[in-house]
Amino acid sequence: MENDKKLHIAMFPWLAFGHIIPYLELAKLIAQKGHFISFISTPNNIDRLPKLPSNIAPLIKFVKLTLPNNYQDKLPPNAEATSDVPKDIVPYLKHSYDGLQKQLSEFLEDSNPDWIIYDFTPYWLPPITAKLSISTAFFCILFTSILCILGPSATAMITGDDPRNKPEDFTVPPKWVPFPTNQAYRLYQAKHIFNDHFGVNPSGVSDMFRAGSIISGCDLIVLRTCLELQMESKWVELTGKLHQKPVVPIGLLPPSLSISEHDDDNHMDKGDDTWLNIRNWLDKQKNGSIVYVAFGSEVTLGHEDLTELALGLEESGLPFFWALKKPKLVESLELPIGFEKRTKDRGLVWTGWVPQYKILGHKSVGVFLTHCGWGSTIEALHFGHALVMLPFLIDQGLVARYLEEIKVGIEIPRNEEDGRFTRNEVSESLRLVLLTEEGKTYKDNANEISKIFGDKELHQRYIDDFVEHLQNHKRAK
Template sequence: MANDEKKLHIAMFPWLAFGHMIPYLELAKLIASKGHLISFISTPRNIDRLPKIPPTLASLINFVKLPLPHVQNLPDNAEATSDVPLNLVPFLKKAYDALQDSVTRFLEDSHPDWLLYDFAPYWLPAIARNLNIPGAFFSIFIAASLCVCGTKAHLGERKSPEDYTVPPPWIPFPTTVAFRLFEVLKVFEQGLTGVEDDVSDIFRFIQMLQGCDVVAVRGCMEFEPEWLRLLEDLNGKPVLPVGQLPTTAFDGEDDTDIWLWMEAWLDMHSKGSVVYVAFGSEAKPSQTELTEIALGLEQSGLPFFWVLRTRRGPADTEVTELPEGFEERTKERGVVCTSWAPQLKILAHDSVGGFLTHSGWSSVVESLQFERPLILLTFFADQGINAKVLDEKKIGYLIPRNEQDGSFTRDSVAESLRLVIVEEEGKAYRGKAKEMKGLFGDRDSQDRYVNSFLGYLKTHLQPQKHE
């Protein structure tokens, strides 16, 4: 069979976070729609919680459920980062690493043409190589984050948290992209550099970049060309952008009662007037932060729709609360929703004029595909780098904060929201969000990136696989 006609079998193994699994699933759907077979490997509970896929793709996406090994200190049924408070995530990584044997057995039995893996399974590139399966590190992090991370050669260069607050010396072009001190302190706290006998995140990243055959990145040349080129230069291997992977809702799902009341509420507000507030499945503001966000929303005078997460899984004992009387005082113009909400449908609604977000890349893509300007409030991980990239390109506005401890005030929340959504000064952000629609929501462009990626995978198969 000629290479261009060959149907591939691609296995995918994302990290146990929905911010990772969802982009992996988006790429899986796009590849399956071209007739290729996907084996999507995760744990039973995670697979059961993924969005439904269209029936037309059901025969081409095979969900491989591998039970998560039991690890001390990890609560029962905790299979994703959103199921546990941040201090228990290292135990989730230990359980994930313990999947090594069952993943190996699956690969031995099925021998896919390619394996796409995330940043976390640092042990997997060597296993794939032994089995003669080519591997791609598919990064859901943008190229700028990977460049800031560096390579093995840079490992000892940054010794203190302050070293991360300036662009690293290996970036050859002028940029402001770096962590703020409070962000990097939080990243250190959460295992970027490793705790006790745990493997550090930076080690995992570097092992993946070193061990893979090719780096696939969620992104496009039109958005971050300088970072994609630098990533290739730093790692000395092909870097293939796969597009921004805008989330596609499965249209076969009926409008639920939940959406019907939300839509009715949004319909009551004028175009571009509502602030949508959501911090993803992971980020949970502290009690102090939650209070300032709430009082800032109240002070702004703008209508708002807030999807609020008050705890991370049943093991999270620090349940946060809204300020006393807040809901009563704002009930005429605001909604606080503590259950699941259809973010894509909310952002698509005309009344939404801006998105107060944690800067997680899936939320950024969803917002920009509907031309919604961004007000940025980061919490952890790569969000600080994402926010600085958006800030540098004038696509998102950073809420002013104390660089040392990350604190912010209700005044800065209120002023930032008003600036981006209604004031003359924020016109630049509103205009830039409109400009970005072509990059973040264009299906034809997305299709070209996937075709190009598949073309590369087909021409770099192991020869003995189809003699």
């Protein structure tokens, strides 16, 4: 046992803020235990991160690696995150990320950390860490079941040795799941996953190969979950069996967990004009009346989806706050003509960054219209908000099906073939959850499960156990 020994832990997330932020949250929690963190990313991404709490700032060193731009005709200047480029350009960003290999290798050789916690992307990293005798952990920020649904890393993910060879095969649970579950994709979701993640892309490899190589080469799989959630203990156990790796759940990383008692929580409001302006608007609304609409940093709505969503909000007659991310390099994506004017008395569209955690914590919010990113879901259920769900990306459909099963929200009906939805389906779903007796069930269940999502002591114990595992299971140098 070496529980008194302080560790040096490197952290290397993928270049997406939906990944960088939970990695930073975990870094802060480990630093609170007195361990030293080297947080590795690119200059622009690091410069965009929130300021560290004063009590742990000395323990977290930001390491800036220069991102090579191998595709100057594809990647705009200073593009260092997925939010800086359209979706079809992301594979070129991945190839540039692979160009960090030499700089990262030199840093690891010079600094000799005890552990490196890394993302699904750097498939080339495990041989480097093995040579340097650095312990490795893959921190999966996605919903637990996805590591089981996608199949064993050594076969299905790396070599493609998977009997499922068409999207339809992923609309039912795989044969290796030994318990009843609804965890499978809708057909339109399976088609997107096949197109986006299974084939070799311009980066030179597939996303499945990247993830499989990372999992096969790591010493430990780290999951953002807790065993108190329904069915999670079975998924965690199956993850370990499928990938033949030890698995450690680290809790849900609710944002409240990393707020230090040394910091005045109100200091973030001072001079924060964005939050002050938003809060002034929210303060004027009735308690529990607002539809909060947000789709995270990765989802970009197409023109048809944006139009139907906007007109559905209008048709519902409900007050709303819409955090609408304007995609870069896409000029033509606009709200329906006259929409903001027609809804100005009850709705607000905000196109810049918003402090989502604070908005969800405001008493006026009554329901969250969400893409079901696992991080956003955790924030919403921390406050006990019922959900209306419109999933898009890789694990979001699985999150939505789980949340429907435990009755904390409903998924907006969509065409199974192409994923299209109508304004009427948006309107009816919102009104059902916010205004009907049936909707009260979802709100009551969400409020009940918030006791798990918001339990700081529970999630702190997970962090304590995780850090103890890192101390006791690192490789001998």
